Amino acid sequence: MHHKLPLEIEPYRAAHGGVILEGELPLNTMPRLTEQLLSDEGVVSVKMEFDLDEVDMPYMRGHFSCKVSLSCERCLEAMDVNLDVDCLLAMVISELKVEGLAEQYEPWLLESNEPVALSAIVEDELILSLPLIAKHESACLPNDVWLSEAEDNQAEEKTVSPFAVLSDLKKKK
Numbered sequence: 001m002h003h004k005l006p007l008e009i010e011p012y013r014a015a016h017g018g019v020i021l022e023g024e025l026p027l028n029t030m031p032r033l034t035e036q037l038l039s040d041e042g043v044v045s046v047k048m049e050f051d052l053d054e055v056d057m058p059y060m061r062g063h064f065s066c067k068v069s070l071s072c073e074r075c076l077e078a079m080d081v082n083l084d085v086d087c088l089l090a091m092v093i094s095e096l097k098v099e100g101l102a103e104q105y106e107p108w109l110l111e112s113n114e115p116v117a118l119s120a121i122v123e124d125e126l127i128l129s130l131p132l133i134a135k136h137e138s139a140c141l142p143n144d145v146w147l148s149e150a151e152d153n154q155a156e157e158k159t160v161s162p163f164a165v166l167s168d169l170k171k172k173k
């Protein structure tokens, strides 16, 4: 069964119903992601399969892909980056259950059966897949300029750890 993408989904109900969703979401529905991008134009191609595994664990297998525009850390010009995410999330009620989770799963903490915004799930996964440092593959600036810039970047990275942001995101799930 293929459905158009709804705004919200009830994950447990979807898993019990074996729902498959396929479609596109505009990037501009994902403000936490686009604040890290140069542009919020474009769409994310989304596929989600909700189901129960052989021990009745409800899960969602997702594939999300899109092209985003980041600024190169070396020359500060725009660069296109393809984000391509495969995820397998097991729905868990409390953090206590996370420990017993089969190792192929990432935990998806859901406190209740309330509907969740589809774009928020996709957005979290795309944010986690952003490159920590985006740079053109070819040397876009002479080496001496790039070396001094690298030192600047290192100093900045110490003040805001990207991992602190990631762990906050995980807690929100």
Ligand SMILES: [Zn+2]
Pocket: 072, 073, 074, 075, 076, 077, 135, 136, 140, 141
């Ligand atoms: Zn560059």
